[in-house]
Amino acid sequence: xxxxxxxxxxxxxxxxxxxxxxxxxxxxxxxxxxxxxxxxxxxxxxxxxxxxxxxxxxxxxxxxxxxxxxxxxxxxxxxxxxxxxxxxxxxxxxxxxxxxxxxxxxxxxxxxxxxxxxxxxxxxxxxxxxxxxxxxxxxxxxxxxxxxxxxxxxxxxxxxxxxxxxxxxxxxxxxxxxxxxxxxxxxxxxxxxxxxxxxxxxxxxxxxxxxxxxxxxxxxxxxxxxxxxxxxxxxxxxxxxxxxxxxxxxxxxxxxxxxxxxxxxxxxxxxxxxxxxxxxxxxxxxxxxxxxxxxxxxxxxxxxxxxxxxxxxxxxxxxxxxxxxxxxxxxxxxxxxxxxxxxxxxxxxxxxxxxxxxxxxxxxxxxxxxxxxxxxxxx
RNA sequence: GGCGCCAUGGUGCAACGGUUAGCACAUCGCCCUUUCAAGGCGGUAAUACGGGUUCGAUUCCCGUUGGCGCUACCA
Numbered sequence: 539x540x541x542x543x544x545x546x547x548x549x550x551x552x553x554x555x556x557x558x559x560x561x562x563x564x565x566x567x568x569x570x571x572x573x574x575x576x577x578x579x580x581x582x583x584x585x586x587x588x589x590x591x592x593x594x595x596x597x598x599x600x601x602x603x604x605x606x607x608x609x610x611x612x613x614x615x616x617x618x619x620x621x622x623x624x625x626x627x628x629x630x631x632x633x634x635x636x637x638x639x640x641x642x643x644x645x646x647x648x649x650x651x652x653x654x655x656x657x658x659x660x661x662x663x664x665x666x667x668x669x670x671x672x673x674x675x676x677x678x679x680x681x682x683x684x685x686x687x688x689x690x691x692x693x694x695x696x697x698x699x700x701x702x703x704x705x706x707x708x709x710x711x712x713x714x715x716x717x718x719x720x721x722x723x724x725x726x727x728x729x730x731x732x733x734x735x736x737x738x739x740x741x742x743x744x745x746x747x748x749x750x751x752x753x754x755x756x757x758x759x760x761x762x763x764x765x766x767x768x769x770x771x772x773x774x775x776x777x778x779x780x781x782x783x784x785x786x787x788x789x790x791x792x793x794x795x796x797x798x799x800x801x802x803x804x805x806x807x808x809x810x811x812x813x814x815x816x817x818x819x820x821x822x823x824x825x826x827x828x829x830x831x832x833x834x835x836x837x838x839x840x841x842x843x844x845x846x847x848x849x850x851x852x853x854x855x856x857x858x859x860x861x862x863x864x865x866x867x868x869x870x871x872x873x874x875x876x877x878x879x880x881x882x883x884x885x886x887x888x889x890x891x892x893x894x895x896x897x898x899x900x901x902x903x904x905x906x907x908x909x910x911x912x913x914x915x916x917x
Numbered sequence: 918g919g920c921g922c923c924a925u926g927g928u929g930c931a932a933c934g935g936u937u938a939g940c941a942c943a944u945c946g947c948c949c950u951u952u953c954a955a956g957g958c959g960g961u962a963a964u965a966c967g968g969g970u971u972c973g974a975u976u977c978c979c980g981u982u983g984g985c986g987c988u989a990c991c992a
Contacts, residue, residue, distance in 0.1 A: 602988090667985080702929065704930095818952080881953040883952095885951060
């Protein structure tokens with residue numbers, strides 16, 4: 539430990555003393571063809587001050603600022619010079635950036651002044667830290683915004699989450715769609731403490747947006763997901779097909795956590811090809827008489843004069859009563875038969891969404907499997 | 918090492934001299950229930966430490982400790 543510290547201390551570069559070179563010495567070096575970088579000649583006394591919209595007034599002794607490089611010996615400008623020149627050129631009025639730039643701001647102010655330009659308004663926002671409390675980086679598993687989109691996060695939700703890291707509207711409102719965020723934002727609400735990126739809360743925001751955002755805004759995202767998984771059908775683009783899609787997505791969304799859930803556990807609503815989840819089968823297809831009862835249910839449903847929630851409900855409960863079993867037994871078994879899993883929206887709503895044809899045929903298709911067969915794939 | 922910034926539950930924010938220290942996520946429990954969620958209700962949990970200032974400090978000042986950042990011919 540101590541030796542490592544001593545080592546880094548020894549390796550620390552000594553401050554450049556070129557400023558003490560006499561004119562003759564400079565001429566000599568230049569004559570010898572020595573490459574030279576151009577540094578900012580920082581006053582050895584006085585202070586440099588600036589006002590930060592978030593951190594307030596700031597003052598630093600010039601003696602603390604080294605003669606930093608402006609132009610490298612190869613002629614290329616450094617970041618410090620570049621940003622200032624570019625911002626002046628573009629007439630930038632507000633420089634809003636991470637607090638990691640706070641310490642370098644005095645240098646930039648010096649450049650503005652040296653160039654005869656008025657410094658812009660600076661606003662430094664707190665850093666976002668990983669769970670280990672160090673600045674967020676690739677090493678945290680993470681990642682670009684793009685990777686969050688790939689994971690199935692909605693841009694709107696991600697933005698809302700990010701906005702609340704280091705900023706608050708003043709009251710306790712947290713669900714703030716972009717338009718509202720824009721309306722409420724002010725630099726004055728920005729905090730000065732670094733924030734830890736809290737993944738669980740991000741996921742919570744995603745579920746909020748998934749289930750609350752206007753359905754027409756959500757649909758394009760769902761379409762994108764379905765296309766990506768090869769489940770999209772053009773008939774859902776307009777008319778009755780679109781209306782059906784909207785209703786179905788609305789049915790599914792309260793229990794989705796990510797966009798991919800629509801094509802994941804929700805797959806059976808968009809495709810006839812789906813599998814019976816092993817756990818669901820084991821749990822809800824135990825009763826030996828099930829195949830027989832589900833067959834009767836299929837027949838009853840096929841003969842129903844009307845196809846709606848209540849009609850399905852009555853038909854199933856009637857059968858359960860006649861067979862002397864609890865309705866739940868048939869409900870759960872039927873759910874697995876028509877959507878392949880235990881995790882799904884309420885049964886009768888699901889049946890309406892799927893339509894009579896599919897429900898009846900899926901029930902019949904499941905009979906041999908329910909009876910203890912080995913097949914696990916339907917369709 | 919030097920300089921700077923920051924410090925309220927596990928996490929993100931409120932309270933900008935006087936509140937039983939509030940909200941959300943997470944967590945635990947209960948209700949609801951047709952699976953899984955959602956939702957509703959409730960619980961556990963915080964002012965880093967030490968000095969001041971003040972009738973009164975989470976809040977203002979100083980110190981300590983801790984964290985982070987900058988300290989490159991990186992950006």
